[in-house]
Amino acid sequence: MNISELKSKHKPLKQMTYEPKELYRGYTDRTLYINLDTNDVMIKPVPARMKEKFIGGKGYGLRLLWDATKPETKWNDNENEIVISPGPICGITQYAGAGKSLVVAISPITDIVIDSNVGGFFGPFLKFSGFDALELQGKAKNDVIIVIDGTKNTVSIEEAPAEEIDSHILAEQLTEMYSDSTDPRDMKNISVISAGHAADHTMIGMLNFSWFDIKRKKCRLKQAGRGGIGTVFRNKKIKAVVVKSAGVTQDPNHVANMEAIKERGARFAREMKELDPHQCRMKQEGTAHLVNIMNDYNLLPTHNFKFGSHKNADALHSRVWNKKFTQGMNDGCWIGCTMNCAKAVDNFVLKSGPYKGQSVIVDGPEYETAAGVGSNMGIFDADTVIELNFYCDTYGIDTISFGTMTAFAMECFENGIITKEHTGGLELKFGNIESALELIHQMARGEGFGKIAGLGVRGMKKYFAEHYGADMNFMNDIGMENKGLEYSQYVSKESLAQQGGYAMTNKGPQHDEAWLIFMDMVNNHIPTFENKAEALHYFPMFRTWFGLMGLCKLPWNDVEPENNAQTDEPAKVPEHVDNYVAIYNAVTGSNIDKHEMIRQSERVYNFQRTFNIRRGYGLRKHDAQPYRAAGPVTVEEYKSLEEFYDKKMKEDIGVDPAGKSVEEKVAITRKYRENRYEQLLDAVYERRGWTKNGVPKIDYMKKIGMDLPEVIEVLSKHQ
Amino acid sequence: MGKITVNGHEIDWNDNMTVRNVLDRMKYSFRMLVIKVNGTIVKREDWETFPVPEGADVKVIHLMSGG
Structure with missing residues (x-):
């Protein structure tokens, strides 16, 4: 189905036109509220006290979420919200790393507030469209797409039955659909938030925030990974949120003193140019430069955090990632970022799953992913790490949680707590690549052991104890979660x-x-x-x-x-x-x-x-x-x-x-x-x-x- | 056998020990390091040859990174 056919299937539910408002010193002083139960769209002013006490970003998210929910609100209650808020500095292009959004919600795996920090162009474009934050409340009856068009000053909710769910396709479809043309200079003014099929069936769903990479002429994805916000998103039957910006000017934030920002930005850019090649090599390797270092210091989790190093860890060494990543590209996840650490593997041919044989771009792996779906699961094979990275992203699940929960399941398997009878035949031993890949595809299909594993470590512990009589004390000792969230990838035993x-x-x-x-x-x-x-x-x-x-x-x-x-x-x-x-x-x-x-x-x-x-x-x-x-x-x-x-x-x-x-x-x-x-x-x-x-x-x-x-x-x- | 102290931990010392030998022994592969031997900063270009005497107090400061 081509783009116009996809769009022809849309059913408008609501469209609202709003008064434009320019940013002043980093703020618009208003937020956008959307309720999918009623299709209400409202613009709310930011009270002075909220601005003073909560500043922006996560602060705004927490304030709005507190007001929107009750102490007993559950993650899948209609009143739970996803709040996306970029913060006052977000959107400047003269200093590195200024394109982040903070996303908060009541989490399905922790039952408390989760906050997740994400790049991509959505946050800046939301601000340029006139809003310091976006609140999403309620649940749609059928899959919807929300479109915030900052060029026409409209917000619309449309039922959208035909687009793909998985992010690597959906982001491309919607970027083309809402762009003025297929000229990359127009395509770059679109950003899409989406999840994927596994967010429908697991508790570890995450959100992808896209940006259009002009050189590659492809959508890139950054993740609000932690705590299952993608699961909340899909529970609300949101297929995507699209924002369209008129473009990026020199000073969209209308800052108080641009020269001061430029001076600091130039100083930092010099450090990146002169020092990064001798320090962390972020521009060449991103955070994946850490894998071998963590292995040397006995900090790289292997086999569900049992050990901190492994004899085969060189297979995930930074020099391997240096070769896999396309070099010489400006890989910033926001304009003007001189760190350029959002590395990518181009033209990767998938060997499993529904997209087997297709050549794709894979964002990452970053350190956490290489350790999570690699060493911690006993997988010392770079191409498998890349494949799992791709599928986690497009299926909309968190690589960190996927790695830690699969490692936990593998240790349970090796200890006989679960067997092939429970896993539907999966031989979930450390290092078993085929089983790991099958597990992630099961999560996307909502089938078999993938559904159980998708409960997360805390959910699995409960399930194994209740259904298989497993020893809760032992599982509490080896299940790497606290507050219900899976640990990220560092061995903390000696610190x-x-x-x-x-x-x-x-x-x-x-x-x-x-x-x-x-x-x-x-x-x-x-x-x-x-x-x-x-x-x-x-x-x-x-x-x-x-x-x-x-x-x-x-x-x-x-x-x-x-x-x-x-x-x-x-x-x-x-x-x-x-x-x-x-x-x-x-x-x-x-x-x-x-x-x-x-x-x-x-x-x-x-x-x-x-x-x-x-x-x-x-x-x-x-x-x-x-x-x-x-x-x-x-x-x-x-x-x-x-x-x-x-x-x-x-x-x-x-x-x-x-x-x-x-x-x-x-x-x-x-x-x-x-x-x-x-x-x-x-x-x-x-x-x-x-x-x-x-x-x-x-x-x-x-x-x-x-x-x-x-x-x-x-x-x-x-x- | 003589000893030296590295970041508060005692390790064996050997003849002709250099800063590089200390880094290798400790498996300190991180690149953002500042090294002091008995309080004197050792420049990166001197790590291969700078002698570490018996009984030395060596500080290998890892500038944070990570996370």
Whole structure:
């Protein structure tokens, strides 16, 4: 079916024309609300207090989601929302990494708020079309496409029965359908949000945000991966959201001081040109440069996080990705990004599934994907990683969760907890490529064991215990989830700070709050509980700020100024922090300093914690971690590093391992490490101004200026 | 056998040990490093030859990256 035939099948449900509004200093001061139960489309002003306290991005998302839902709202209730908000800095093109959107919803796998940070052109185009955020509420009866046309100032909802579901096709179809012509200069003004078939059948659905790559003349995809937002999207029967922009001008944000932004941007561009080739090689390899490094430091998860390195890890080495990725392209996921780390594999011929034999472009793999669907599943084959990456993307599922949950299922299989009888014949052993590929196709078809695995690690644990009589204690030890979210791909056993960086997060164990492994485990810079607590305050707050602004984290510390090591706090990259303060002030006309920057984040971070508490979560018990995140669960794991663990036992615990069985040594190590984690919780809660139960203290909320009545009402029940 | 300390961890020292030998021994393959031997910063171009004396306190600071 050609594009006009597809469009002819559309049935208009609603069209609204709106007054255009230009951005002023990064804001339009209004949001767009769409209700799919009633097909209502409304424009809402942003109250001054909301702007002051919540800033933008994730802050706006949380505020709107709080107001839209009740404490007992479930992910598949009509009132649950998906809120997409870019933030005030989003859309500038003079500094790297300024095209991000933050997406929030009540998650199907955690039952709390999930937030996910994503590139692509949608966020900037939404702003240029006149809106600081987009709220999607309700459920359509049949599949719909929502079109925000910033050139004609219209918003429409259309039933769209004929387009494909899978993202690599749907993004191309809709980009062509809504573009003024097939000229790439027009095509680049369209961005599409979509999911895929597996988001219909699993709890780990994600959203793709597209942009049109002019050089390749193809749609590229970036993912809001974590926490099942794609599942919510498809539950609402949204096939896609399309935004059309009139194009990108020099200063669409109408910033307060463009020269200041340009000066910082030029400085950063010089660093990328001169230093990146000797530092992380982001421009050539993206985050995949980390695979072999993590393997060398025993941090690369292999076989469901049992081990941190593998003899075959060179098959996923950065030099392999360097060759697979097309070099010499401007691979930014937003205009003007000089980091250019959105690498892609071109002309990849698929060997399985419904698109077998087709030549496709694959965005990535990034580090998390290479580790998740590669080493953690025992798969050391680059082409299989690329194939799984492609199918996760087009089917609309999160590569991180897919990797961690499949690794968990594989370990259960190898331990006899599940058998071929339960998996429908799949031999789910580590490294079994055919089974891994079949599993993902089953998820897309909503069939067989794919449906069970698609429940996520927490869902599988429950299912295996209820249906197969599996030992819940063992599964809790090896099931790498916290708060219901699957762990991202770093082994945290030897970094207590990183254990906190994972399990004390608001949304679940994603590394975007704090990545402290080198500071803690390697540099030995934060040896005391107080040091670790300070790091677990500062870095989550600092990194929250990117999500308020519409910024990418990578340009902060994946290239660093040459003199960074000589600064007073090199881990913070002070020159780049100063860039961000200067850019925020230059965009908005404000006059904040680096301390107020942290304060802005503290308000939103603690609001999110309060949101979790309001929903019955967010307490100390919810910050518990699976023991595998902290130490060796099994004899096999202990024996893999027996000399190392024995030495630690003698030096750190003060117990002589001589004469003890491995089982005894596992138990002694566990008791010590679990106790250390509890001490860490105490220290971090104290530093964050929380009670021993992990609840923000009312005095602290007053001090940071976040003592909103609805917040105090929730917290006062837990002081 | 003599010892040196690397990021607070004691390891064996050997004759003619260089900064490069220390990095190899520790499997420190990350590229964004700042190295100090007894408080003196060692430039990257000197890593292959800079001697590490017995008893030295070596700091290999990994600039964060990751995540």
